[in-house]
Amino acid sequence: MTATKNGILNSKVPEGDLHEIWDLHKNNLRLVNPANKRKFHVLIVGTGLAGASAAASLAELGYNVTIFCIQDSARRAHSIAAQGGINAAKNYVNDGDNVWRLFHDTIKGGDYRSREASVYRLAQVSNNIIDQCVAQGVPFAREYGGLLDNRSFGGAQVSRTFYARGQTGQQLLLGAYSAMMRQVHSGKVKMLPRREMLDLVKIDGKARGLIVRNLVSGQIERYAGDAVLLCTGGYGNVYYLSTMAKNSNGTAVWRCYKRGAMFGNPSFTQIHPTCIPVSGLYQSKLTLMSESLRNDGRVWVSKKKNDKRHPADIPEEERDYFLERRYPSFGNLVPRDVASRNAKYVCDEGRGVGKTGLAVYLDFRDAIAQFGVDTIKARYGNLFAMYEKITAENPYEVPMRIFPAVHFTMGGLWVDYNLSTTIPGLYVLGEANFADHGGNRLGASALMQGLADGYFIIPYTLGDYLAENLHTTKVSTDHEAFETTEKETVDRINRLLAVKGKKTVLDLHRELGQVMWDHVGMSRNREGLEQAIQRIAELREEYWSNVNIPGESATYNKYLEYALRVADYMELGELMARDALDREESCGGHFREEHQTEDGEAVRDDENFSNVSAWEYRGDDKAPLKHAEELDFKFVTPTQRSYK
Amino acid sequence: MSDQKMTIHLKIWKQESENSPGRLVDYTMDDVNPDMSFLEMLDWLNERLMNEGQEPVEFDHDCREGICGSCNLVLDGVAHGPYSATAVCQLHMRKYKDGDTIVIEPWRAKAFPIIKDLVVDREGMDRIMAAGGYISVNTGAAPDANSLPIDKYHSEIAFDYAACIGCGACIAACPNSSASLFTGAKIAQLAHLPQGSPERKRRVVMMVDKMAEEGFGDCSNYAECEAVCPAEISITAIAEMRREYVKALSEIS
Ligand SMILES: Cc1cc2nc3c(=O)[nH]c(=O)nc-3n(C[C@H](O)[C@H](O)[C@H](O)COP(=O)(O)OP(=O)(O)OC[C@H]3O[C@@H](n4cnc5c(N)ncnc54)[C@H](O)[C@@H]3O)c2cc1C
Ligand code: FES
Numbered sequence: 001m002t003a004t005k006n007g008i009l010n011s012k013v014p015e016g017d018l019h020e021i022w023d024l025h026k027n028n029l030r031l032v033n034p035a036n037k038r039k040f041h042v043l044i045v046g047t048g049l050a051g052a053s054a055a056a057s058l059a060e061l062g063y064n065v066t067i068f069c070i071q072d073s074a075r076r077a078h079s080i081a082a083q084g085g086i087n088a089a090k091n092y093v094n095d096g097d098n099v100w101r102l103f104h105d106t107i108k109g110g111d112y113r114s115r116e117a118s119v120y121r122l123a124q125v126s127n128n129i130i131d132q133c134v135a136q137g138v139p140f141a142r143e144y145g146g147l148l149d150n151r152s153f154g155g156a157q158v159s160r161t162f163y164a165r166g167q168t169g170q171q172l173l174l175g176a177y178s179a180m181m182r183q184v185h186s187g188k189v190k191m192l193p194r195r196e197m198l199d200l201v202k203i204d205g206k207a208r209g210l211i212v213r214n215l216v217s218g219q220i221e222r223y224a225g226d227a228v229l230l231c232t233g234g235y236g237n238v239y240y241l242s243t244m245a246k247n248s249n250g251t252a253v254w255r256c257y258k259r260g261a262m263f264g265n266p267s268f269t270q271i272h273p274t275c276i277p278v279s280g281l282y283q284s285k286l287t288l289m290s291e292s293l294r295n296d297g298r299v300w301v302s303k304k305k306n307d308k309r310h311p312a313d314i315p316e317e318e319r320d321y322f323l324e325r326r327y328p329s330f331g332n333l334v335p336r337d338v339a340s341r342n343a344k345y346v347c348d349e350g351r352g353v354g355k356t357g358l359a360v361y362l363d364f365r366d367a368i369a370q371f372g373v374d375t376i377k378a379r380y381g382n383l384f385a386m387y388e389k390i391t392a393e394n395p396y397e398v399p400m401r402i403f404p405a406v407h408f409t410m411g412g413l414w415v416d417y418n419l420s421t422t423i424p425g426l427y428v429l430g431e432a433n434f435a436d437h438g439g440n441r442l443g444a445s446a447l448m449q450g451l452a453d454g455y456f457i458i459p460y461t462l463g464d465y466l467a468e469n470l471h472t473t474k475v476s477t478d479h480e481a482f483e484t485t486e487k488e489t490v491d492r493i494n495r496l497l498a499v500k501g502k503k504t505v506l507d508l509h510r511e512l513g514q515v516m517w518d519h520v521g522m523s524r525n526r527e528g529l530e531q532a533i534q535r536i537a538e539l540r541e542e543y544w545s546n547v548n549i550p551g552e553s554a555t556y557n558k559y560l561e562y563a564l565r566v567a568d569y570m571e572l573g574e575l576m577a578r579d580a581l582d583r584e585e586s587c588g589g590h591f592r593e594e595h596q597t598e599d600g601e602a603v604r605d606d607e608n609f610s611n612v613s614a615w616e617y618r619g620d621d622k623a624p625l626k627h628a629e630e631l632d633f634k635f636v637t638p639t640q641r642s643y644k
Numbered sequence: 645m646s647d648q649k650m651t652i653h654l655k656i657w658k659q660e661s662e663n664s665p666g667r668l669v670d671y672t673m674d675d676v677n678p679d680m681s682f683l684e685m686l687d688w689l690n691e692r693l694m695n696e697g698q699e700p701v702e703f704d705h706d707c708r709e710g711i712c713g714s715c716n717l718v719l720d721g722v723a724h725g726p727y728s729a730t731a732v733c734q735l736h737m738r739k740y741k742d743g744d745t746i747v748i749e750p751w752r753a754k755a756f757p758i759i760k761d762l763v764v765d766r767e768g769m770d771r772i773m774a775a776g777g778y779i780s781v782n783t784g785a786a787p788d789a790n791s792l793p794i795d796k797y798h799s800e801i802a803f804d805y806a807a808c809i810g811c812g813a814c815i816a817a818c819p820n821s822s823a824s825l826f827t828g829a830k831i832a833q834l835a836h837l838p839q840g841s842p843e844r845k846r847r848v849v850m851m852v853d854k855m856a857e858e859g860f861g862d863c864s865n866y867a868e869c870e871a872v873c874p875a876e877i878s879i880t881a882i883a884e885m886r887r888e889y890v891k892a893l894s895e896i897s
Contacts, residue, residue, distance in 0.1 A: 057783040072704070073770050075810050076712040092790060128784070135786035137779045137839050139803040146793025164803065170711055171806060178778035185774040193767060216759055245706040279679045282688050285708050389730070392679075392738060455783045504694050506687070550694050555661075556760040558702055559694070 009262070009614055009629040012416040013117040018635045019099070022121045025417065026460055030467035037062035040466050043210055043225035045197045045252055047074035049169075049176055049447060050430025051231030053454030056179035059188035061459055063466075066223060067180070068195040068212055070247050075177045078233050078245040079450065082169025084290055085151060085161035086447040088126035093150050097158040099123045104636060105156050106445060109335070110410075110438020111588035111604065112638040113265070113612070115631060118417060122436050125456040126448050130162055132455055136175040140164050153443040154291055154335060161444045166290065166382055172447055176454070195221070196561060197252050198489045200228065200259045200426065203481045206472075207425035211482070211489050215561060218554040220486055222477035226469060227425045227462060230256060231454070234409040234431040236269065238569040238576070239521070240513020242406035243275060243288045249565040250572050253413050253432055257575075261421035262614035262627065264414035264434025266572070267580035270441055270589050271522050273339035275405035276390055277359040281510075286405040287390060289383055291443060294332045294339070296367035296376065297400065299323050301360050305350040311361055311399050322346055326599075330643040337440055337522075337589045338643060340404035344522050347403075354401045363399035404522060408446060410437045410589070411576070414614040414629070418461035419453060425465060429453035434612065439588020493553050496563055501546030505563045508543050512536065512566070512573055520577050525593040529581040533574055540570040575615060575624060582626060585609045606638055650676040650737065653745040654689070656701055662757045662765075668747065678738035682725065683708060683715065685737055702761040710734040710874060713809035716816070717762060718749040723813035723872040731811060731874040751816035755823070755859040766812050768858040769826060776850035777830040779839050798836045805833035807875040814869030814877075820861030825869040827855050828885035829877045835888055845892035852889050 016024050032040070042058055044051050044067040052074055055067045071077065089102040102123040107114060130148070134140065140162050141149040150159040164171035183189040194215040201209035201222070209224040235250030236242035257263045274289045300321045302314050322342055324331045332339075343360045346352065353359050368376050373396060377384070384395045391401070412434040419427045419435075430450035437445065475481075519532035543566070551557045586595040586602035587609070595603045611628040618625055651674045659666030673692075676685055683705055690700035706714040710731040717732045719725035724732045727739055740746065748762065756764040806829075814825035831848050834840030840847070856862075863882055870879040 053783075060782045071706055071712070071714060072766055073713075073810060075770075075773075076706055076714050078707070078712075080712045081707045081709055090789070128786070130789045131786040132781075132783060134789040134792070135779065135781040135839055137802075137806075137834055137837050139799055139806050139833070139837070140789075142794060142796050142799045144796050146795050146799075147790050167711065167807065170809075171803075174806065178773065179781075179783070181770065181774040182778045182780060184770075185776075191770070193770075216765075245712065246708060247706045280677055282677060282680050282684045284681070284684050284687055287709060389734060390681075390736070392736070459783065504691050506691055548694060550698075550700055556702055556763060559690075559700060 008422060009414065009627050010416060011115060011629060012418055013115065018116065018120050021117050022124060029460055029464040032463045032467045032470070034062050036470060038064070040064065040227075041066065041225040042227050042229060042462070043223055044068070044229040044231060045210070046070070046077065046231035046233060046432070047177070047180070047191075048077035048079035048231060048233055048430060049173055049450035050432070050454045051077070051229070052173065052176035052180045053451050054229055054231060054429055054458050055189050056176060056183055057455050057459045058462065059183035059186070062188070065183070065189045066225065067189060067191050068197055068210070069191060069193045070196050070215070072193050074180060074191060074193075075174060077173060078248045079169045079173045079447070081245060082447055083166045083288065084292065085153065085163035085168045085444040086129070086172065087153070087160050087442075087444040088130045088162060088448065089123055089160060090127050090130060092148060093159045095158045097160050101158065102126060102160065106436065106442055107438070107636055108641070109442035110440055111641060112606070112610070112633065113438035113587055113631065114436055116633060116635055119436050121457070122449060122452050125452045128456055129448060129451045133172060133175050136179060138164065138171045138175040140171075154333065156442070169447060172451065176451070197232070198564065199255045199485050201481050201485045202259055202423065203475055203479060205424065207423050208475050209477065209482060211486050213561075216556055218552070218557060220490055222482045222486060224475050224477050224482070226466060226472075227427065229458065230413065230426070230428045230432050231430050232432045234412070235572060236406045236409050238512070238573050239406040239516045240509050241278065241283060241286050243272065243286050246285060249568075251565050251568045253428070254568040254572050256413060256421065256423070256426060258617050259423065260617065261423050261426055262414040262616055263411070263575060264612050264614050265411040265579065266615065267520065267576045267583065268410035268439055268588065268590055269406060269576075270336060270408040270410060271340045271404045272407035273336055273343060273404050274362065274402045276387065277354060277401050277403040278356060287386070288405070288407065289387060289400070289402060291336065293362060293380060293383060296379065297332065297362040297364050298366060299332050299339070299343070299360055299362055301346045301351040301353055303351075307351070311353070311363070320346070320351070327643045334643045335440065337591065341522050341591055343404055359401035359403045361399035362402045364395060365399070368396065408441055410434065410439065410441055411579075414612065418464065419458055420461070420465065427458060427462065429458060439590055492567070493560070493564065495544070496547065496567060497549050497553060497560065499545060499547050499549070501548050503542075503546050504548055505559055505566050508539065508547055509566045509569070512539055512569060515539070516573050516576070520573070520580055523591050523593055524580050526581065529577050532577040533581070536570065536574045536577065543567065543570050578624065579613055579615065582613065583609060601642070604640065610638070648678055649674065650678060650740065650742040652676045652685070652737070652740060655745065655747045656762070657749045658701065658761050659758050661760060666758065676737050678736070680737045681708065681733060682717075682735040682737065683733050702763050704763050705733055708733040711809055713811035716751045716764065716811055716813070718751065718816060720747050723751070723816045724874055729874060729876050731809065751812055753815050753821035753860070755821060756812065756815070768860065769810060769812060769823065771858060772823060772827055772851055772854050773830065775854035776843070776847040779834065780843060792838060794838060802833045802836040805829040805836070805877060805881055808877050809875050811874065813872045813874065815860060817868040817872040818861065819866055819868065820864060822863045822869075823855050823858075823860035824863040824882045824885065825873065825877055825879065827851050828881035831888055832881045832884040835884060844888065845895060848885065848888040848892050852885065
C-alpha cells in the first residue's frame with residue numbers, strides 16, 4: 001500500500017540558497033541557556049563515531065549524557081575497523097576541490113536518491129571535522145613539510161581523502177572516544193559498558209526512555225531521559241555474512257520502527273566488490289580488502305566454464321578481463337555496485353574461480369612487471385600481508401581471489417533535516433539513519449557522516465527540541481510505560497528461551513542470510529523478491545518454534561543476545577525485500593533486473609521514484625504502509641550514470 | 645583452501661562467575677578445517693555443544709579483524725597465541741597440526757576479574773584513559789588543521805604508539821600485571837604531538853597514578869608485554885612514560 005506525499009514526512013528543510021540553508025536554519029533554531037542545559041538528560045545508544053562524538057559534544061555544552069556501549073569499552077565500537085579514509089573539501093592539494101564538488105560527487109555517487117540540503121551541509125561541515133580531529137591528536141598522514149597528506153578515492157576526480165595509514169576509523173574513533181572519556185572524567189557523561197538497548201519507551205508520543213539488557217548480569221534495566229539518540233550503526237549482518245563486526249545489529253532501529261519511527265529505504269545495501277571470499281560453512285564474517293587495490297589489480301576469470309586450471313596455466317587469450325571488456329573507459333575502476341554485479345554474473349555463468357567457484361581473480365602480475373615488486377609492496381604491502389594471513393596464498397605470485405560482500409546499509413530510520421525521526425525526541429545519527437548516501441555510498445563518506453552528525457549537527461538541532469520541552473514534566477522509570485515495555489521485552493526473551501527446538505541460532509541465521517543474499521542482494525527481480533518474502537515468513541515461524549537457545553536470561557549469555565538480534569532480522573529482512581520489490585527501478589546498489597538497458601546497465605525512473613521510501617509499521621498482522629518523501633532537485637540535474 | 649580435517653584437543657577454562665571456582669574442561673574436535681580462524685573453531689565447537697544440549701563456551705570478540713581489541717585468549721600460556729603481532733582472532737588453525745592439544749585460558753590479572761569462562765572485565769583500562777588520555781579541546785574550538793605543521797618524524801612515531809588496540813594482552817602477559825605499555829603508549833603518542841604539550845605534565849601524573857590505584861602492578865622490565873602485543877607497540881613507550889613522569893614531578897613540585 002502506498003500513501004504518497006501525505007505530509008507525515010516533513011523534511012524541515014528551510015527555503016533558501018543551498019549554501020545558506022544551514023546558516024539560516026541555525027539562526028532559527030531555539031537555544032537552551034547554560035543553566036537550563038544542566039536540567040536535561042540525553043540517552044545515547046552506541047559508541048561508534050556518531051555516538052562518541054555526540055556524547056562528547058553535548059556534554060561539553062552542559063547536557064547530562066548517559067551512553068550505552070555493547071562492548072566492554074567504547075573504543076571497540078564497529079567504526080574502529082574502517083580502513084581507507086575520510087573525505088573533506090579542504091582543497092589543500094589545490095586541485096580545484098570545494099564544498100560544491102564534494103556535495104555534487106556525493107549526490108551523484110548516491111544516484112540521486114538523497115536530499116540536496118542534507119548532503120550540502122555534510123560537505124560544508126566536512127572541513128571542521130578534520131580541524132577537530134587534528135586538534136584532538138589524531139595522527140593523520142603528513143607530508144615531509146609537516147602538512148596533511150591526501151589520497152584519491154573512487155567516485156571523485158580530486159584528492160580529498162584524509163587517512164591514517166590503513167587505520168583511519170581506529171584513529172578517528174580513538175579521537176572521539178578520548179573526547180568522550182574526558183567528559184566521563186568530568187562527570188557529565190556516564191558510560192555504561194556491556195549494555196544492549198532492547199526497546200524504546202514512549203510517553204505521550206515522545207521518546208522518553210530505554211529498556212536495556214545488562215549483558216553481564218542479564219538484568220533488564222530502565223533509563224529515563226529527555227531525548228534519545230540512536231547511534232547504532234548499520235544492519236548488514238541481516239545477511240549473516242558481512243564485513244560488519246559480530247556485535248553490530250539492527251535491533252535498536254527495528255524496535256524503534258515498531259514503536260512508530262519510519263524506516264527509510266530499507267533495501268539500499270552496499271555490496272563491496274573486493275572482499276576475501278568465503279572458504280567454508282564455518283565462515284563467521286568477511287574481511288574487506290581496500291578498494292584501492294583496483295588501481296593496479298586486473299580483474300579476470302577464465303573464458304571457459306568450470307576451468308579448474310591453475311591461473312598461471314591459463315594463457316592470456318583464454319582470460320576474460322570482464323570489467324575492462326565491458327567498461328573500456330573506467331575498466332577495473334567502475335563504481336562498487338557495478339564491479340560487484342559483474343563478478344556475480346560471471347560466477348553465475350559457472351566461470352567463478354577457486355574451490356567454491358564464488359570468486360574472481362584480482363591479478364597484480366602486470367602491475368608487478370610494469371612497476372616492480374618494490375613499488376607494489378610499498379603501495380599495498382600491508383594488504384597483501386593481511387590477505388596472506390587469512391588465505392595462506394601469496395598474492396605476489398598467485399592472483400588474489402576476491403568476491404563481493406555486504407558492507408554498508410544506506411537505508412536506516414528516516415530522519416528530517418534535524419536528524420529527528422517521526423517520533424519526537426528520537427534522533428538517529430551515523431549509519432543507522434537513512435540520510436546522506438542515497439542509493440550508493442562513496443568511499444570515505446561514512447566516517448565523514450558519522451562525525452558530522454555527532455560533532456556538528458546534533459549539538460544544534462537537539463537544542464531546538466529541548467528548548468521546546470523545557471517545561472515538559474520529567475518522567476520516572478516507575479511510569480507505567482516503562483512497566484509495560486519492560487514486560488514486553490521480558491516476555492519476548494522468555495518465549496524465545498522456552499522454544500528449546502532443534503536448530504541453533506546460527507543455523508537459522510545462515511538460512512536467512514542465504515535468502516537475503518540470493519534474492520535481496522546485488523541483483524534483484526520480482527519473482528525472487530516475492531519468493532524471499534514468503535520464505536522469510538516461513539523461516540520466522542520456524543525460528544519461533546524450532547530455535548534452540550542455551551542457558552538462561554539472568555546470566556552472561558552471548559547466544560541469547562544473538563538470538564534476540566536474529567529474531568529482529570527475521571522481520572527486518574522481510575521489510576527490505578518489500579522495499580526492493582516496491583522500487584520498480586534500478587538505482588545505485590539497488591539493481592532490479594526488470595529495469596536495465598539492453599547491455600545490462602541500470603535504468604533509473606526519476607518520474608516515479610525520485611523519492612525516499614519511508615515505511616510505517618502498522619502491526620505484525622498488517623502490511624507496512626509506504627510514504628514517500630519526494631526529492632526535489634533544485635540545484636543539480638540528475639543524469640544517468642555511465643562508465644562505458 | 646583445504647578439505648583436510650584435523651583432530652584438535654582443547655582444554656578450556658570454564659568458570660561460572662567471578663567468585664565461583666574455575667577449571668579446565670577437555671573437548672576434542674575431529675573436524676577442524678585448517679582454514680578456520682581460531683574463533684571460528686570455537687564457534688564450531690559451541691554449535692556442537694548446543695546441539696548436544698551442553699553449555700557453550702563464552703568468549704569475547706567483535707571485529708575479528710585484529711583491530712577492536714575485544715578478543716582475549718591465552719593459548720598455551722601465551723596471550724593471543726603463537727603467531728606474533730597477531731590478535732587471536734587473526735590466527736588460523738593451519739598454524740596447528742593434527743592431534744595437537746591447546747590450553748585456552750582468559751587474561752589473568754588482579755585488575756581483570758572473570759565474568760564468565762574466557763570473558764573478563766577490563767574496565768580499569770578505560771578508567772586510566774578517562775584520567776588523562778586526551779587533549780582537552782571542545783568541539784568547534786579547533787584552528788585550521790594545517791595551521792600547525794607537525795614534522796613527519798614525530799607524527800610517524802606518534803602513530804606507532806597510537807596503533808594500540810587496547811586489548812590488554814600486555815597486562816595479561818606481565819608477571820606484575822602492569823598496564824605500563826598500554827598507558828605509556830597513549831602518553832608517548834600525545835607527548836610527540838605539539839597539541840598534547842599543554843597538558844603533558846598533568847596527563848602523565850594523572851594516568852600513572854590511576855594505573856596504580858586500579859590495582860595494576862609496576863613495570864620491572866620483563867618485556868613480556870612487547871612480545872605479545874598484536875599492534876607491535878615498542879617498549880620504548882614505557883621509557884618515554886617514565887621520563888615524562890620524572891620530568892613532570894620535578895617540575896610540578
Ligand atoms: C571494514 C570496513 C571498512 C570501512 N572503511 C571505511 C572507510 O575507509 N571510510 C568510510 O568513510 N567508511 C568506512 N566504512 C564504513 C564506516 O566505518 C561506518 O559506516 C561507520 O563507522 C559507522 O559509524 P556509526 O557511529 O554510525 O556506527 P558504528 O561504528 O557501527 O557504531 C555503532 C555501535 O553500536 C552498537 N550497537 C548496535 N545496536 C546496539 C544496541 N541495541 N545497543 C547498544 N549498542 C548497539 C554496535 O555494535 C556498534 O558498535 C567501513 C566499514 C567497514 C565495515
Ligand atoms: S575480535 Fe577485534 S581484535 Fe580480535
